[in-house]
Amino acid sequence: MTLQGxxxxxxxxxxxxGREIALTLARAGAxxxxxxxxxxxxxxxxxxxxxxxxxxxxxxxxxxxxFGECEKMVKAILDHFGRIDIxxxxxxxxxxxxxxxxxxKDWDIVIDTNLKGMFNxxxxxxxxxxxxxSGGRIINISSIxxxxxxxxxxxxxxxxxxxxxxxxxxAKELGKxxxxxxxxxxxxxxxxxxxxxxETVKNDLLPHISLGRxxxxxxxxxxxxxxAQGAGYITGSVLSIDGGLSL
Amino acid sequence: xxxxxxxxxLISEQLDIDEEQLEMKTTFEDIDADSLDxxxxxxxxxxxxxLEIADEEVEKIKTIGDIVSYIEKQIA
Numbered sequence: 001m002t003l004q005g006x007x008x009x010x011x012x013x014x015x016x017x018g019r020e021i022a023l024t025l026a027r028a029g030a031x032x033x034x035x036x037x038x039x040x041x042x043x044x045x046x047x048x049x050x051x052x053x054x055x056x057x058x059x060x061x062x063x064x065x066x067f068g069e070c071e072k073m074v075k076a077i078l079d080h081f082g083r084i085d086i087x088x089x090x091x092x093x094x095x096x097x098x099x100x101x102x103x104x105k106d107w108d109i110v111i112d113t114n115l116k117g118m119f120n121x122x123x124x125x126x127x128x129x130x131x132x133x134s135g136g137r138i139i140n141i142s143s144i145x146x147x148x149x150x151x152x153x154x155x156x157x158x159x160x161x162x163x164x165x166x167x168x169x170x171a172k173e174l175g176k177x178x179x180x181x182x183x184x185x186x187x188x189x190x191x192x193x194x195x196x197x198x199e200t201v202k203n204d205l206l207p208h209i210s211l212g213r214x215x216x217x218x219x220x221x222x223x224x225x226x227x228a229q230g231a232g233y234i235t236g237s238v239l240s241i242d243g244g245l246s247l
Numbered sequence: 248x249x250x251x252x253x254x255x256x257l258i259s260e261q262l263d264i265d266e267e268q269l270e271m272k273t274t275f276e277d278i279d280a281d282s283l284d285x286x287x288x289x290x291x292x293x294x295x296x297x298l299e300i301a302d303e304e305v306e307k308i309k310t311i312g313d314i315v316s317y318i319e320k321q322i323a
Contacts, residue, residue, distance in 0.1 A: 130287055
């Protein structure tokens with residue numbers, strides 16, 4: 001229980017990789033605020049699982065594309081748990097299509113959620129984190145697309161590449177306060193989000209994955225746990241969790 | 248207590264600097280305080296004086312005098 005006494009916020013914590021991150025941090029002893037946008041039932045289910053296992057949690061609704069909602073969310077966490085130590089910027093969406101067919105709204109919503117949402121949440125927790133004077137952990141979920149690009153994902157890849165550049169810059173700003181900022185770049189992880197990809201896309205990818213299989217959400221969550229509970233001398237890093245897909 | 252005295256006290260505590268080195272015209276550069284140090288000082292002052300200083304105002308702060316006169320205007 002190495003995260004005993006720590007409080008974590010996981011954005012997009014109700015489903016997919018975020019759900020697994022929330023459950024994993026809770027198992028390690030952290031009190032976990034599970035953020036969701038629309039799927040209240042799924043967030044409630046995650047909270048139920050945390051509490052049934054004897055952990056502490058809280059469900060917090062917010063549209064992370066709106067700064068004011070992120071501020072309110074952080075305030076709700078502080079009111080409930082009295083502190084915040086770990087932020088996992090996980091919430092993300094895809095609107096895949098080639099640029100020739102991409103509409104402005106596809107670009108805007110992906111950038112607003114995946115990139116600006118991270119800015120909003122970091123900005124909202126920064127002052128409370130500084131005030132506590134006990135360091136902190138910010139972990140941003142990027143993507144292999146942010147490192148290598150991906151056809152049909154100019155919007156998603158730009159946002160996820162932006163996440164990496166943001167991570168490195170903020171790591172430089174906050175280093176002296178013992179707040180580490182790192183990014184994780186998952187490859188192909190089996191979630192609801194990737195389930196919807198065409199079979200042909202999935203089958204084409206498989207031969208390029210050195211480990212010969214898709215990843216599991218738990219395997220990303222383990223990396224988040226590693227960065228959250230120790231790893232005090234790692235900051236500004238990008239950790240690829242992709243089974244060798246980026247090699 | 249005078250605003251200047253309170254500000255000097257907070258800076259000296261936060262940055263571990265002798266209060267006697269601090270004057271109205273002292274810049275944050277003089278005392279090796281970076282912009283995040285200024286933000287932290289502003290946070291402490293907001294609590295002390297129960298006011299809010301907008302991020303745009305914080306960016307303008309260069310000297311201890313800038314902070315003192317801003318606060319004096321706000322609480323007047």
